[in-house]
Amino acid sequence: MNQSIVNRIKSVLQLQRKTSQNLSEETGIQQMLIELMLLGERRIYPNELIAITVALNVEVKALLEPRDQQTPLQIVLNGELTNRRSKRAFESVLYAIEDYITMKQEYGKDGNTR
Incomplete structure (x- = not known):
């Protein structure tokens, strides 16, 4: 199995704060096999990949396709921003992300102005 797919699965697990044991319980695949x-020591068969995507609530193509760096990021908000403080905190995070992207485009990886 392609290592990039394994890395994407690991990333989703980390984002969702799930362990191999959680994934094992949700997919019915033995924990040892998931580990x-x-x-990267065992192939992921198509039926296992489907079970993993269902358990992680992601589409199969999201794990299979390389992420295009030009594709805009999507932020999914679970719940609601119910008060001013939470709305301001969310806006602050969005501003920080936009600021980071602007700085990265301006200075690049090497830190020099383009």
């Missing part, structure tokens, strides 16, 4: 898959 071998995540280490």
